[in-house]
Amino acid sequence: MRILIVEDEKGISNFLKDGLGEESFAVDVAADGNKGLELSTVNDYDLILLDWMIPGISGIELCRQIRKSNSFVPIIFLTAKDTVSDTVFGLEAGANDYIKKPFKFEELLARIRVQLRTKEGEQTILKLGNVEMNLETHQVFSKLREVMLTQKEFSLLEYLIRNKGKVCTRTRIIEHVWDMHFDSDTSVIDVYINFLRKKLDDGRESSFIHTIRGVGYVAREE
Amino acid sequence: MRILIVEDEKGISNFLKDGLGEESFAVDVAADGNKGLELSTVNDYDLILLDWMIPGISGIELCRQIRKSNSFVPIIFLTAKDTVSDTVFGLEAGANDYIKKPFKFEELLARIRVQLRTKEGEQTILKLGNVEMNLETHQVFSKLREVMLTQKEFSLLEYLIRNKGKVCTRTRIIEHVWDMHFDSDTSVIDVYINFLRKKLDDGRESSFIHTIRGVGYVAREE
DNA sequence: AATAAAGCTAAGAAGAACCTTAAAATCTCC
DNA sequence: GGAGATTTTAAGGTTCTTCTTAGCTTTATT
Numbered sequence: 001m002r003i004l005i006v007e008d009e010k011g012i013s014n015f016l017k018d019g020l021g022e023e024s025f026a027v028d029v030a031a032d033g034n035k036g037l038e039l040s041t042v043n044d045y046d047l048i049l050l051d052w053m054i055p056g057i058s059g060i061e062l063c064r065q066i067r068k069s070n071s072f073v074p075i076i077f078l079t080a081k082d083t084v085s086d087t088v089f090g091l092e093a094g095a096n097d098y099i100k101k102p103f104k105f106e107e108l109l110a111r112i113r114v115q116l117r118t119k120e121g122e123q124t125i126l127k128l129g130n131v132e133m134n135l136e137t138h139q140v141f142s143k144l145r146e147v148m149l150t151q152k153e154f155s156l157l158e159y160l161i162r163n164k165g166k167v168c169t170r171t172r173i174i175e176h177v178w179d180m181h182f183d184s185d186t187s188v189i190d191v192y193i194n195f196l197r198k199k200l201d202d203g204r205e206s207s208f209i210h211t212i213r214g215v216g217y218v219a220r221e222e
Numbered sequence: 223m224r225i226l227i228v229e230d231e232k233g234i235s236n237f238l239k240d241g242l243g244e245e246s247f248a249v250d251v252a253a254d255g256n257k258g259l260e261l262s263t264v265n266d267y268d269l270i271l272l273d274w275m276i277p278g279i280s281g282i283e284l285c286r287q288i289r290k291s292n293s294f295v296p297i298i299f300l301t302a303k304d305t306v307s308d309t310v311f312g313l314e315a316g317a318n319d320y321i322k323k324p325f326k327f328e329e330l331l332a333r334i335r336v337q338l339r340t341k342e343g344e345q346t347i348l349k350l351g352n353v354e355m356n357l358e359t360h361q362v363f364s365k366l367r368e369v370m371l372t373q374k375e376f377s378l379l380e381y382l383i384r385n386k387g388k389v390c391t392r393t394r395i396i397e398h399v400w401d402m403h404f405d406s407d408t409s410v411i412d413v414y415i416n417f418l419r420k421k422l423d424d425g426r427e428s429s430f431i432h433t434i435r436g437v438g439y440v441a442r443e444e
Numbered sequence: 445a446a447t448a449a450a451g452c453t454a455a456g457a458a459g460a461a462c463c464t465t466a467a468a469a470t471c472t473c474c
Numbered sequence: 475g476g477a478g479a480t481t482t483t484a485a486g487g488t489t490c491t492t493c494t495t496a497g498c499t500t501t502a503t504t
Binding site for chain 1: 479480481482483484489490491
């Protein structure tokens with residue numbers, strides 16, 4: 001996840017760069033509007049933090065420019081001002097959210113995550129071979145038919161498909177899908193793998209969910 | 223890769239043993255400090271997981287004893303306590319890292335891999351000639367084809383490739399790959415070397431696994 | 445060349461891991 | 475509170491891995 005910060009106050013931009021770096025974002029900093037425009041044109045950021053008051057092109061103008069170029073990158077305004085009209089201007093210019101200075105780092109982080117989540121939500125459809133799952137509507141299709149899955153079946157399938165090609169060990173599955181620890185003596189996983197295979201394998205011989213004996217399972221396209 | 227777990231709570235040790243087994247480690251469990259000392263003296267472990275609060279010799283004392291005997295085996299502390307001083311004591315006693323209970327299995331795994339990496343420059347992908355193994359996805363490729371290996375085949379191959387160029391004696395192979403002391407009356411190793419050669423040598427005459435008569439085997443590039 | 449030692453390989457027994465089904469326990473919604 | 479759906483446990487059957495055995499081949503030594 002790559003983030004651009006457009007901010008002229010060194011103190012703040014350093015603080016943000018360090019903090020976001022620790023959260024394992026890749027961070028670039030532009031100290032003025034022109035530099036910001038240049039970087040945002042050249043690179044493909046996942047999110048942009050934009051200060052209201054910057055030298056060169058103003059924040060609001062930069063925001064408009066970015067939107068004009070048909071980019072839907074999430075933009076969060078950082079503003080010292082507290083007037084309703086400024087907020088309105090910002091959002092009208094195409095910003096997704098704003099945060100008032102001074103702010104707590106954690107609050108900013110939370111808002112960033114919200115933006116990235118909704119952005120990810122644009123591709124709420126996971127696919128593997130004939131199987132397609134829509135995370136938003138909670139629907140699953142195999143070939144053309146819709147298949148009804150229960151909650152647990154759904155999250156198991158989601159975990160397998162998100163990790164397609166990789167072997168998911170029983171331990172990891174239990175931790176991610178069942179939220180359990182330390183229960184090595186259960187065969188729920190076997191049962192649910194069986195459910196999924198029955199529902200999704202359209203009576204074919206071999207499943208797209210492969211068993212790796214002594215290790216776990218892996219979802220692979222044929 | 224052979225790991226010793228010193229932990230008195232059966233639930234946790236079973237959970238760890240299964241989980242690490244799935245990641246193709248050979249795992250021993252000691253339920254108290256004395257047993258832990260005994261096993262760690264007799265066997266050559268690649269890593270030790272040590273609970274803080276155990277019957278018999280305390281975890282911290284066991285750690286000191288191991289270091290006293292000039293062993294540099296990586297030690298990771300498992301601790302329920304959350305005080306700074308305990309951590310300090312643990313690290314002073316010679317531990318390499320610690321993790322607070324309860325922990326996610328994958329976090330522990332990540333730390334284990336870090337310790338093994340710094341020990342021998344490891345990555346998740348091991349290569350030798352045409353053969354490539356991905357420890358994370360548990361896949362093995364020879365030339366372009368994917369080759370299906372069983373658990374034991376996988377860990378034997380891993381051990382050989384980690385020690386590529388070096389001769390692996392039968393005794394060491396048995397100790398690191400099988401969870402056994404050397405039993406001169408077994409020919410499991412021969413059998414498994416044979417399995418690997420069949421699966422990986424693509425019908426060629428000579429194998430990349432060379433036999434060193436009276437000593438063991440060595441994996442070498444052509 | 446004979447002999448012994450070590451390794452190779454095929455076949456099969458023992459055991460572990462997995463699959464499948466059914467029934468019990470739990471949750472949900474009227 | 476009860477009916478239906480979902481989740482979990484349990485158990486028998488099946489398949490695959492692991493390990494042993496035994497006969498055969500290669501290598502080393504005298």
